[in-house]
Amino acid sequence: xxxxxxxxxxxxxxxxxxxxxxxxxxxxxxxxxxxxxxxxxxxxxxxxxxxxxxxxxxxxxxxxxxxxxxxxxxxxxxxxxxxxxxxxxxxxxxxxxxxxxxxxxxxxxxxxxxxxxxxxxxxxxxxxxxxxxxxxxxxxxxxx
Amino acid sequence: xxxxxxxxxxxxxxxxxxxxxxxxxxxxxxxxxxxxxxxxxxxxxxxxxxxxxxxxxxxxxxxxxxxxxxxxxxxxxxxxxxxxxxxxxxxxxxxxxxxxxxxxxxxxxxxxxxxxxxxxxxxxxxxxxxxxxxxxxxxxxxxx
DNA sequence: GATGAGATTGAGAATCACTCGCAAAATGGA
DNA sequence: TCCATTTTGCGAGTGATTCTCAATCTCATC
Ligand SMILES: [Mn+2]
Ligand SMILES: [Mn+2]
Ligand SMILES: [Zn+2]
Ligand SMILES: [Zn+2]
Numbered sequence: 323x324x325x326x327x328x329x330x331x332x333x334x335x336x337x338x339x340x341x342x343x344x345x346x347x348x349x350x351x352x353x354x355x356x357x358x359x360x361x362x363x364x365x366x367x368x369x370x371x372x373x374x375x376x377x378x379x380x381x382x383x384x385x386x387x388x389x390x391x392x393x394x395x396x397x398x399x400x401x402x403x404x405x406x407x408x409x410x411x412x413x414x415x416x417x418x419x420x421x422x423x424x425x426x427x428x429x430x431x432x433x434x435x436x437x438x439x440x441x442x443x444x445x446x447x448x449x450x451x452x453x454x455x456x457x458x459x460x461x462x463x464x465x466x
Numbered sequence: 467x468x469x470x471x472x473x474x475x476x477x478x479x480x481x482x483x484x485x486x487x488x489x490x491x492x493x494x495x496x497x498x499x500x501x502x503x504x505x506x507x508x509x510x511x512x513x514x515x516x517x518x519x520x521x522x523x524x525x526x527x528x529x530x531x532x533x534x535x536x537x538x539x540x541x542x543x544x545x546x547x548x549x550x551x552x553x554x555x556x557x558x559x560x561x562x563x564x565x566x567x568x569x570x571x572x573x574x575x576x577x578x579x580x581x582x583x584x585x586x587x588x589x590x591x592x593x594x595x596x597x598x599x600x601x602x603x604x605x606x607x608x609x610x
Numbered sequence: 611g612a613t614g615a616g617a618t619t620g621a622g623a624a625t626c627a628c629t630c631g632c633a634a635a636a637t638g639g640a
Numbered sequence: 641t642c643c644a645t646t647t648t649g650c651g652a653g654t655g656a657t658t659c660t661c662a663a664t665c666t667c668a669t670c
Contacts, residue, residue, distance in 0.1 A: 435576050454589070482647090485648085612669105634648085
């Protein structure tokens, strides 16, 4: 199922309208593979000729999160960041503190162990975020 | 070694002064076992009769982080949160999305697996944060 | 396809956590 | 004690995000 169809369904189910602003923002999200923040998304849309108020971008992002089109991920420099999630498998992140690079990884055993921890505490997990900060292979060579 | 001694050493080594404001804030940190944010710390100090400017609290927290007295932890409601770290072992967190409770856990195998992930990517880790959000045992009973 | 109730938008004001600038006060080595 | 250096308080400034509200758009229904 295409993200746009899923999103239309989500909106209808909640009595919300599928507006041109929302269509444009969705296009922007799909176009930008990778992590982004509200401002970057807004800029990209401007570049493509879509001029939306930034309030609209901010207001709309939560709808995309709720519908599962995107996920909120680790925030950076005081800004909330997001990444596409529709049809993509969960993963966690390595963040280079030197160059800012973000490396994605998935480790099934890590996921399994987290579930075990939750069971041990009778905790029903909904989502988790693991961010490991350090030096990527490139920056590791140069630095200390 | 007591935190206050460690902190004095840290300050001296960096040409900084051990002021009464810093002493008071340290006392506040030690007193408040558990997670706290800048505002809560400021309020607590006020309650004990210490009246510091909140700018001073904000300015001082990074010193405690750098010296290893506290750690920054998962932020909540838009505020940076901290927890005592001096002499305490690293751990991660379960956060109840219903009641806000925070459950701490430590899992050595989870830590080991993270190191393996880093090796696999030639990544030198500095710190990591794992936060699992979901329903605690109490809230799990009531809810869906 | 016209209508209207209800949802959405743009623009700017408002929030809120946090940071800055600066003059006055505190610190600590000599 | 003296003074170069650091700190502090206060208020103003930031920057991301949210709110207000009048004007505009959607879409189920006619
Ligand atoms: Mn990612
Ligand atoms: Mn903790
Ligand atoms: Zn790097
Ligand atoms: Zn709970």
